[in-house]
Amino acid sequence: MPKKRSGGGLTTTQQAAKFLGVAALSGAVLAGLALPAAGALGLAAKGTVEGFDEIPSNLKTPPLSQRTTILDNEGGTIATVYSRDRTVVPLKDISPYMQDAIVAIEDSRFYEHGAVDLKGMLRALNSNVQSGATQGASTLTQQYVKNVFVEEAGDDPEKVAEATRQTLGRKVRELKYAIQVEEELGKKKILENYLNITFFGQQAYGVEAASQRYFSKHAKDLKLEEAAMLAGLVQSPTRYDPVNDTEEATKRRNTVLRRMADVGSVSKDEAAKAIESPLKLKVKRPRNGCITAVSGSGFFCDYVRKTILTDPAFGKTAEDRTKLWNLGGLTVKTTLSPRAQKAANEAATSKVNKDDKIAASVVQVEPGTGKILSMGQSRPYGLDQTQHETVLNLAVSNAMGGSTYGFQVGSTFKPITAAAALEKGISPAQSYSSDWKLSVPMSSFRNCKGAPTGSGNWDLQNEMDSEKGAFDMTSALGKSINTYFAKLEQQAGLCETVTMAKKLGYERGDGKPVSDNNPSITLGGTESTPLNMAAAYAAFANRGTYCTPIALQAITDANGKKVDVPKSTCSRAMSEKTADTVNQMLKGVVEDGTGTQAGLTDRDNAGKTGTTNDRVDAWFVGYTPNLSTAVWVGADVGKKVPMYDITIGGQYYDKVCGGCLPGPIWRTAMTGALNASETPSFNAVDVPRAKEKEDKEKDKDKGHDGDKGDDDKSDTTPSRPGFTGGRGDRHGGGNGH
Template identity: 80%
Template sequence: MPKKRSGGGLTTTQQAAKFLGVAALSGAVLAGIALPAAGALGLAAKGTVEGFDEIPSNLKTPPLSQRTTILDSEGGAIATVYSRDRTVVPLKDISPYMQAAIIAIEDSRFYEHGAIDLKGILRAMNRNVQTGGTAQGASTLTQQYVKNVFVEEAGDDQEKVAQATEQTIGRKVRELKYAIQVEEELGKKKILENYLNITFFGQQAYGVEAASQRYFSKRAKDLEVGEAALLAGIVQSPTRYDPVNDTEEATKRRNIVLTRMAATKAISQAEAEKAIAAPIKLKVSKPKNGCITAVSGSGFFCDYVRKTILTDPAFGKTEEERTKLWNLGGLTIRTTLDPRAQKATNEAATAKVSKADKFAASVVQVQPGSGKILAMGQSRPYGLDQKQNETVLNLGVSNKMGGSTYGFQVGSTFKPFTAAAALEKGISPAQTFSSGWKLSVPESSYRTCDGAPAGNQNWDLQNELESEVGTWDMTSALGKSINTYFALLEQKAGLCETLTMAKNVGYERGDGKEILERPAATLGSVDSTPLSMASAYATFANRGTYCTPVAIESIKDPQGKKLPVPKTSCSRAMSEKTADTINQMLKGVVEDGTGTRAGLSDRDNAGKTGTTNDRKDAWFVGYTPNLSTAVWVGDDVGEKSSMYNVTIGGQYYAKVCGGCLPGPIWRIAMTGALNASETPSFNPIAVPRGKEKEDKDEEGDGDGDRDRGGDRGGDGDREDNKPGRGDRTPGIQLPPGLIGGGGDGGQEGGGRSGP
């Protein structure tokens, strides 16, 4: 019988069994452990561990969470994102010193024992009995690897992490059984490789490659003996032995590792002494994680890519599947972002609007024909520090994709959709309408798509200036942005047809809800986003074919396998003739209409201004045959302030208009993004004109598009009467009553509209 120790009152067998966390192990279990002299402890004695055989025999090793790299269209890195900073590398790319160091300090008999180390158990047990505590453990690298697998699988679920590390019989028995399996299936070299890739080394670094980069800014394969010993020493207690925060403790621990390496003949005594005498020399690389670190001002675009993966069914049927894919990482995501366009967009967004201004600017660029989002920029930088005027609210996109609650009313930039619907119905561009400054139209004369009257009252609206009285055809009405004309044109073309055309070109509300069938829609009463507007106008540039916007070109998993990504879907929204006609008419807007300050002199270009009621939103949306850009300027913090007598970007404006602020911003963005050698032209077409009486812009601001047209409906198409702003933090609901009036913004209810 084994002797009792005087201090503990337990037999050696019981002490060993207690160390293992089990009452006894069967001979069948020990046979799989490959331990010499197992019988010496009597562990093959009576009894089995209850439930041992019920533990699943296969350890399901989850893929390791790694860094994801987001690239622009040319392959340049935009950002690195991860839930765990890790780069998996093969054993051949890990310094031999590192391999030797981790074995020396954690499991010096690694190549001699099976899944558990009996001699190590005896040594640790004796030491612990002598000290009366638990000074030493005896888990092998294999057992530690198994535990780390459970921790990795738990992810950020703290309850599961606790279960994976709890000091219970069940956990240790489960760990032991899987260790046996791992030893049999993987072999020593693969176990060592896996261990070095999964282990936490502190400072947010998982795996030896990330740790080597973090502490020494070098590859793991280039680690020298002292550096390897330092990293190996961290593993036991990443906080205590953190060399960044406690050099003294880290040095002591490193020297212990070096001494062990010499004792195990991994290095010579002379090498150990030389390394011990050398001070720790760190070259720390601070972790850069997330879209907040994105280069070239591409944080908003980066976040849009993240949102795409988290919301698009192409990346998983459920939200849980998509989140798991994103958190697992290890992806290489090549995006549609064009570096030149992004640079131009950033410059344009900040050229005339400062980050500290009360008002903000958003610029989005889309490629006609492909749907590729080329750039997203804002006057406020991407970030979390509101004191520095940073924001993570993407003013360019819908609420679902990280934007404001509703988006922003688009004003007269909606009018080309009405014109396109009219042309598709066979109405000639020469169609003229005569009106005074004001107009009152029965709502019942407009029909919804189910044939019902659009209302039972009169819709009262007016033009921007009292002088805007006369007769206009479609071309001049677009150029001067005549509200009364488009109210009558929508009546003739059909409310349903107008809204259907808007949907066909990709016009969407910022909150994702259906567009209310109200007559004031033609004056831009419905909230939308710069991305939606840039994509919609790209339809005109693409001669009538709409292509859904996309931000991702390709994705590769950690093994280099391509994953399916959402592709653009193109559909014909109007005939080529209709699109060509719209292009010619909108050329007039930038040549001699409300958008002259936006026009490009070296190529065909077209666009439309828009300014909502009380000048609360100002737009310019325009395009060339190969680039579509939308610019919005307004209040992004929820106050819905008017832009009268304001200073923006250091310049005073008596009244902001779509042509005088968003227009010049658009010009800067387009000029910088376009290649001077590529100047495609619109398809030439003769646009018939009608007999008209010209109106005059008496105020001389070159922008008569502010839609003073409302619909007696309070907050217009907002059936829930909520304001359409977000705060600088997505999802914040603002108090009602901050928004009123109608306008080029077409807020249905103010009875006014303008540039």
């Protein structure tokens, strides 16, 4: 190996003067060397030094874009994402063969000259004049500076073109900055930076990514022949690409090896032996983006991406947040539970096939923390529609990659009305009697300004004509009686009901405010999302405290510095007693109500079924004290599909109901996600019952059919001209059990 000595030690002005010595020769050698640029460069005549020194000497070196790694809550990798696949490594973690190879082929006098190789420049200039070609004379330092310009340009084609344009002005800027870099960094750091910034083809930036791409090993472990091949790529990554042209790549590698022998980096015998060896590639194909996420977590991965791109915690402007994401180098630890995600995927595909007209969404939230544990869908994440893939995240709002409006939630809203009523002091024993149909004056509902919601009547009905008579709150929830909840909302107050919904994080999928003018909200006529419903029900499990859902636990940047992440915000939505009472009543839904097909037998659990008009949406949302899960089933693209006389997942349904399809999916998701050894219980409370109901239900049939009465087809749209409100209200609203 040749003796290495620094060419530094000169000040900027001294090196500039040294360079100007070339220009000073222009008068004598101009004719022989044909240097038309001398005057244009401003490097000859009076004022030359001043012109050179006017170029700013503070080269701004942007941080190198690197890959971001997204982890689950156990530290396992979900996905790696990047705009440029790069992993920055120190020089000590780069094979000495690689260091020697790049110097030998790109700048063999690297350790002997300063920022500018005057001998090389004169040689190149003279050669260009003689041959008419354009031979480069850039040192590694100059090449590094050029790469800095390219990196700074990012993916902007115009900026990239400007950074690489072969102009004399750009060359002068490179020279000035190269001098600065030599003074400030020294040879070893320059070499380290160069090897980390350079493009090696096949989407690999920097030697570590290149080593992984072509040989599936770390850069520190590169052998002589491997290092030579990588060094040869720098001149033309496309021409010498070993994946697409082994012969050209081998020729170029051998050129590097011979050059290494010529300059004394290796012996001629070592070079000859390496030349005889085949390339022996072990290509590792790049895996980039959420489309490569493991365990079906692509939708969650994309939610993480959108969180960083939209949350002001990661930058004041969209441009700032995009820059952070594209720069990468982040290690993002998320809330995703591998166990829960596996269970959600299995559940979503257990009853619905990926090529069905109908899709299923499963999302799980941890009560008390707001942590999103899983997001699963029946269709796989991806862009290949021929394989029924999609990137539409059915669990979240439109702003976060979901459907335009979200979905009407049907009777899964009724527990929210019950909570509002209990908070107002209405007893669970409150009984209302009515026929199976009901007509309610719109003027009897008041919005939060105290004004009536309109004129005319709201006509609604229960699923079956047998569902009439008197019901208390417990039986009305168990059988999902629409007429009862219209009257309960009337007594509790529409404003109070909407206010309770907002306290529980209930939001429309399109981001518009939840209206306080639509009484049909109590039957689920306003769209929301599975994530919002899972988080809302988690508040019941958490004894009345709602926690905003979160997907992030911790983030560190490329330097290991912590990045602040938004925390879940928890606030009391209702009293503990109210939540405990709702829990006890919803236990009845899964024990002998409309959700018996969902119920778990080994632990306390509660939930609610829901369907909408024409059965275009079907739900089951339920929970244990330590896990809340929402399941939605319906058409995800195009027109809504009424789920009558339909085959889904290979099973025929004369009519889909919340208990008979989403319910079993929910049970599968919960069973797989929960630890059998952890079986916390709800806080037991006595729930008052209407006397006549209590007596009557002592002898009720425990073998109640969970499908029977699970849904109804009531028109929940208030029947008055010009009634407007949420999209769901204009289209019939939610209804049913």
